[in-house]
Amino acid sequence: MTGVTELTGARGFLRDNGLWTCFTLLFLATLAGQSVAGLAEQNHQQIADGLIPVSWAQYVTSSDFATDVAENWQSEYLQFFLYIVVTVWLVQRGSPESKKVGDAGLESARAQRIGRFAGPDSPRPARSSGGLLRLYANSLGLVMGVIFGASWLAQSIAGRAAYNDQLLRQLEDPVSWWGYVGSADFWNRTLQNWQSEFLAVASMVALSIYLRQRGSPESKPMGTAHGATGIEG
Amino acid sequence: MRGRAVVGAAFAAVVLAACGSARDAEVRTAATAFAAAVADGDGAAACAALTPEARRGVQSFGRDCAATIVQLPPAGIVEAVQVWGDSAQVRFAGDVVFLAELGDEWRVRAAGCRARPGAPYECAVEG
Structure with missing residues (x-):
């Protein structure tokens, strides 16, 4: 007996997988944040180059975003x-x-x-x-x-x-x-x-x-x- | 499951290739229309194909865009098209033209370009 109370369902899953869950959520939140900040920077450059600003969907499927993520x-x-x-x-x-x-x-x-x-x-x-x-x-x-x-x-x-x-x-x-x-x-x-x-x-x-x-x-x-x-x- | 993944990957590759060639065709059409307007002496049509910055560049020092742009050398036939993001380059037999995607159309941002070793092209029209 380990003395750890058995939990079932979502609470049990979170207790047993807290580390993975925490870092996965942090990953998703920071990736979303990166996409928003990156979009702002990209559109600043687009306007400076006389081009039309891009949408969030266009940015997250662009080579610029892919490079920043992959590197x-x-x-x-x-x-x-x-x-x-x-x-x-x-x-x-x-x-x-x-x-x-x-x-x-x-x-x-x-x-x-x-x-x-x-x-x-x-x-x-x-x-x-x-x-x-x-x-x-x-x-x-x-x-x-x-x-x-x-x-x-x-x-x-x-x-x-x-x-x-x-x-x-x-x-x-x-x-x-x-x-x-x-x-x-x-x-x-x-x-x-x-x-x-x-x-x-x-x-x-x-x-x-x-x-x-x-x-x-x-x-x-x-x-x-x-x-x-x-x-x- | 593996069969579906292969079919999915092949479908994605075909879609990407089709998108790539469609964009190449759009760029080629825009560049050849610009070159044809210059060759025909249709300065108004050639100027309408420029980006706003390129047109302002041609009009600097009080020059007339239509009269100035028809002085570009003959471009000749298209030899190569490269499209990267919202920028493109079309190599003609007698010229190199750079284009930019503005909304849903491609406009010429530089023409009459000459290569310089280790430096950007020097272009008669640039913006």
């Missing part, structure tokens, strides 16, 4: 993809984000509860062997990596369309897709997002060694020593 998505998924994969091999002494210093690597079958060490409640692929097991062993990083790649590709396609519109307004020739992915615009948009993600991860890894957030699983318990590694609150 942020790709960097977020890159951050999580790298973090998931790199933390297999690299550790940080004292960080709750890291495994214990001696545990770097793929870990044993026993520790991972796979094959003959799998329990009755283990996912079916963890009880299997061969290709299915290998695929499942990398499924989280693989999916995050694929979403990153797809978002980055979408950024390049939508970004090229928006960039070419801008070039034509400046009486310049449009560029090919290869021309765009080698352009300063593409790499400026890409790298300005990447640097912020890497800074945030490095900060989180370092600050969580010495600072605490009581009750958060992202922090060590308050009384845990700074040198304790791989302990979450």
Whole structure:
């Protein structure tokens, strides 16, 4: 018995899925806010260029909006993809984000509860062997990596369309897709997002060694020593 | 389910391609009508095809739009059309013309354009 009262219906769902629900709602609200603010900026530019302002529906289906959305998505998924994969091999002494210093690597079958060490409640692929097991062993990083790649590709396609519109307004020739992915615009948009993600991860890894957030699983318990590694609150 | 998704994706691709080619055709029609008006010496029709800013540009220093615009070089046949957002470029054999979408019609915003390496086109008509 866990001591947690069983709830049914919507209240039970929200209690069990509060984290996912909260961030999904925040995502939708901020995406809507971005569309409104972006529309205002776009129409300011339209008027300055002697063009007719666009509607909200036209803006949210435009290459400008798609580029702005995709360039942020790709960097977020890159951050999580790298973090998931790199933390297999690299550790940080004292960080709750890291495994214990001696545990770097793929870990044993026993520790991972796979094959003959799998329990009755283990996912079916963890009880299997061969290709299915290998695929499942990398499924989280693989999916995050694929979403990153797809978002980055979408950024390049939508970004090229928006960039070419801008070039034509400046009486310049449009560029090919290869021309765009080698352009300063593409790499400026890409790298300005990447640097912020890497800074945030490095900060989180370092600050969580010495600072605490009581009750958060992202922090060590308050009384845990700074040198304790791989302990979450 | 997978079959439906494939059909849906194919349908979306066809719709997008059709929209793209329809916009290309609109731009081509607007640009060739402008070039034909210039070639025929119909300055009034050519000026009516310009954006308001381009027309103001032609009329600067007190020049008459209709009399000035017919001095543009002959454009010739269309070689390429590119449409991106509400901007477009039409390459003729003898000219490069830039257009802008104003509401539901395409207007010429620059014509008589000459390429300059590493810089925007230099255009006789620009706005």
